[in-house]
Amino acid sequence: MASDTATAAEDLKGLAAELAEAMPELRGRLRANVSMAEITWFRVGGPAEVLFTPADEADLVYFLKNAPEELPVTVVGVGSNLLVRDGGVRGVVVRLGRGFGSIEQLYEERIRCGTAVPDVRLAQAAAKAGIGRLAFYRGIPGSIGGALRMNAGAHGTETRDVLVEARAVDRRGQLHVLSVDDLGYGYRHCGAPPDFIFTQATFQGEAGLRDVIEKAMQEVADYREEHQPTKARTGGSTFKNPPGHSAWRLVDAAGCRGLRVGGAHVSEKHCNFLINDGEATAADIEGLGETIRERVRATSGVSLDWEIKRIGESAAPADGDGA
Structure with missing residues (x-):
């Protein structure tokens, strides 16, 4: 395995060890028998047989291209809208990390980010750049990958209203660039194939004043605090x-x-x-x-x-x- 891998020898057991041996160029981290209760907001659930954190999109592509077709692969985000059953998850659970955490202002009111970025961080970055229409993400407790998958929304705005396009990798390791129309969005519904793993998203906002946007974000936060546990x-x-x-x-x-x-x-x-x-x-x-x-x-x-x-x-x- 490459020298920059984070995989610890003691974590390589069973399926994790088999995957590491079969994929010598893998740079991400493989861990065996990881408690999912530690990474879900409910704090319940059995272990993942293998938890894989890819180093970046290329590493994810490499893994999926080389993983056996029959291997179950499940994707999770920050664990906010997730219930893992007590018997755990067979196969590999993919959790995107720092390699999918970038945020970049492309020009004017357009911003691009990785799908491991928490929704609140996107809202904050947009406000700092004077980009409006994204303040509603302040009230959604999750990551951008989850927002794409469920067309997350709050306070009258949904992901489909601000999304330009998204990048995804399918189960065979093929890359796809999808427009918002390609995603077949409905209420809390995304028409993308269930095996697509979103890696990046581009959003279009509108010009705004930072203090006005931040005030709107604070109102969203105050509403959540008052009305939700x-x-x-x-x-x-x-x-x-x-x-x-x-x-x-x-x-x-x-x-x-x-x-x-x-x-x-x-x-x-x-x-x-x-x-x-x-x-x-x-x-x-x-x-x-x-x-x-x-x-x-x-x-x-x-x-x-x-x-x-x-x-x-x-x-x-x-x-x-x-x-």
Whole structure:
């Protein structure tokens, strides 16, 4: 393996060791059996069989071109809108890091960034450059990769309203440049193939005054602080808003405010947020979400769709718990 790799010898076990041996030019970091609870905001979930942090886009391309076709590959961001099940994730979990963290003003009101950049950092960089229309990212707790994948939005603006184009690498290691129209955006939906890993995005804002933009960003931050449980172990908005409805109102009307399953409960502050009290399992959180969906369906006839991404396998039942 190349001398600048960050992979520690003690981390190379099982599948990780096999991949390292098969890809001698890999520069990123491979780690075996990494707890996903440490990198998700819910702080729950089993281990990734292998966690891979590519050095940069070229390293990601090299990995995907050389990875066996049958190898499961899952992509995660900062872990804000993610629930990893207790049994962990088979195969390789790709998490983009510093090699995807650049931000560059191209000209006037256009800005480009890597997809590991937190949404809030993009908003701050745009404000500093006097670029308006991107202040809404101050209120989205995630990274740009996640924003692209789910057409993230807040306060009346969505990603599709400001995106020019995005770069992505597919499962075979092929690069793609996609216009906003290519992405087939809808409400919290992206039409890009699920195996595409976004690596870079270009945004178009508008001319603005830095102090005015920063004031708008502070208003967004204040709104979140007042209305959402920002200091709790949560995964953000749990369910998408159904057409013509507000998810939190449906949850509240179904009598689910404060509802508890194991160590998880529905936020009293905002009914579309689930909270880990500190002792919850992923099964507690997912079970609570499914209970809410059943009660909402029974009281309103509306089926709520998960906004939180759920990955991995359920834990095997303990002796005596199964059939």
